[in-house]
Amino acid sequence: xxxxxxxxxxxxxxxxxxxxxxxxxxxxxxxxxxxxxxxxxxxxxxxxxxxxxxxxxxxxxxxxxxxxxxxxxxxxxxxxxxxxxxxxxxxxxxxxxxxxxxxxxxxxxxxxxxxxxxxxxxxxxxxxxxxxxxxxxxxxxxxxxxxxxxxxxxxxxxxxxxxxxxxxxxxxxxxxxxxxxxxxxxxxxxxxxxxxxxxxxxxxxxxxxxxxxxxxxxxxxxxxxxxxxxxxxxxxxxxxxxxxxxxxxxxxxxxxxxxxxxxxxxxxxxxxxxxxxxxxxxxxxxxxxxxxxxxxxxxxxxxxxxxxxxxxxxxxxxxxxxxxxxxxxxxxxxxxxxxxxxxxxxxxxxxxxxxxxxxxxxxxxxxxxxxxxxxxxxxxxxxxxxxxxxxxxxxxxxxxxxxxxxxxxxxxxxxxxxxxxxxxxxxxxxxxxxxxxxxxxxxxxxxxxxxxxxx
Numbered sequence: 001x002x003x004x005x006x007x008x009x010x011x012x013x014x015x016x017x018x019x020x021x022x023x024x025x026x027x028x029x030x031x032x033x034x035x036x037x038x039x040x041x042x043x044x045x046x047x048x049x050x051x052x053x054x055x056x057x058x059x060x061x062x063x064x065x066x067x068x069x070x071x072x073x074x075x076x077x078x079x080x081x082x083x084x085x086x087x088x089x090x091x092x093x094x095x096x097x098x099x100x101x102x103x104x105x106x107x108x109x110x111x112x113x114x115x116x117x118x119x120x121x122x123x124x125x126x127x128x129x130x131x132x133x134x135x136x137x138x139x140x141x142x143x144x145x146x147x148x149x150x151x152x153x154x155x156x157x158x159x160x161x162x163x164x165x166x167x168x169x170x171x172x173x174x175x176x177x178x179x180x181x182x183x184x185x186x187x188x189x190x191x192x193x194x195x196x197x198x199x200x201x202x203x204x205x206x207x208x209x210x211x212x213x214x215x216x217x218x219x220x221x222x223x224x225x226x227x228x229x230x231x232x233x234x235x236x237x238x239x240x241x242x243x244x245x246x247x248x249x250x251x252x253x254x255x256x257x258x259x260x261x262x263x264x265x266x267x268x269x270x271x272x273x274x275x276x277x278x279x280x281x282x283x284x285x286x287x288x289x290x291x292x293x294x295x296x297x298x299x300x301x302x303x304x305x306x307x308x309x310x311x312x313x314x315x316x317x318x319x320x321x322x323x324x325x326x327x328x329x330x331x332x333x334x335x336x337x338x339x340x341x342x343x344x345x346x347x348x349x350x351x352x353x354x355x356x357x358x359x360x361x362x363x364x365x366x367x368x369x370x371x372x373x374x375x376x377x378x379x380x381x382x383x384x385x386x387x388x389x390x391x392x393x394x395x396x397x398x399x400x401x402x403x404x405x406x407x408x409x410x411x412x413x414x415x416x417x418x419x420x421x422x423x424x425x426x427x428x429x430x431x432x433x434x435x436x437x438x439x440x441x442x443x444x445x446x447x448x449x450x451x452x453x454x455x
Contacts (some may be wrong), residue, residue, distance in 0.1 A: 002173065017161035080135060093122065118138055119139075120447070185202055203220055263313050297437055304344055334437050362423075371433055
């Protein structure tokens, strides 16, 4: 912000200074030229008046020497007898032309290095006016004499312009300091909120508009924090209420014999762990030092293999054929184990929820070129609206519509994509494409692809 203001003020003042220097320089050049020409003509007329009264060479020599032009050797008098008093630069033809044109003729002759002014002097009283008794006063003006001091004047203007530019930048920097301080406070608070510190507030002291903006952002932050607190309290309350029926179910299943009872007890135990995890996580906690990276790493293939033990037993009870294809090498993704299991449960749970009881399904994990893909396909109906299926809270089957949204968020957290397609079994196929851990990928890539037909 500070550099932007400095550049803007510098550019504006420089443009104004250039225009002012240009206009002032042109006007000064014109004035200097007019003043020099007027001075030259004044000296010529003074010498001409003396020559008209008494054309004595000795007298004229003293008069010429007394003028500034004559002292520099730039003024001379051409007498009727051909004598020249002073230094002459005019051509003989020009002098003759001025003499022949008669008294009072005034003209300028351009030469190589300047201008020569010729003034015909009236013949003395009793002389002839046919040119024979006419004297000619010659004044020479060098080409750059009129603008000799103009360079120094323009140099002074440039110095003044530089000082004005520096002063404008310093004054702007001083006057904009409160606004920059307020903007910095806004930016710091935005960074804090982006890092998860929702209780960060802005303390703005500066222009009224920025103060109002800061107060508005603070009000929005307080509103969001209040809603988040209510959401967490509601989640904790609902989760706590679930403990009672879960406890009753666990007690009722303790008397169930065999593998069926064991499977139901395992499912209830997993549900209890999930409820406990929700209660613990409703209030944010700072991660322990050194544990963040370890918790965000999971072998997807191993997690799928362990969790499919539960789903395979349920499929066997319903007479479903299950195909499981997993690679032997580890397939690490930047998710923890619970997140990987949640993705699989969401996809396989949809299979049990929306397909016939005896319908087959297949689960596979494929690792290729830095990507790990979890594929779940079934023999049920296809996705009626793939775009809506990936939208949170939208479902075509009467459920909450959160299953595929959970999958999408987990996949996109690794930089991957979700593909909804028609599978080889004739039904829906979901390809959750995760970015493999510690493998570089392009920053910009498509999210959540929705394809109606494929394979």
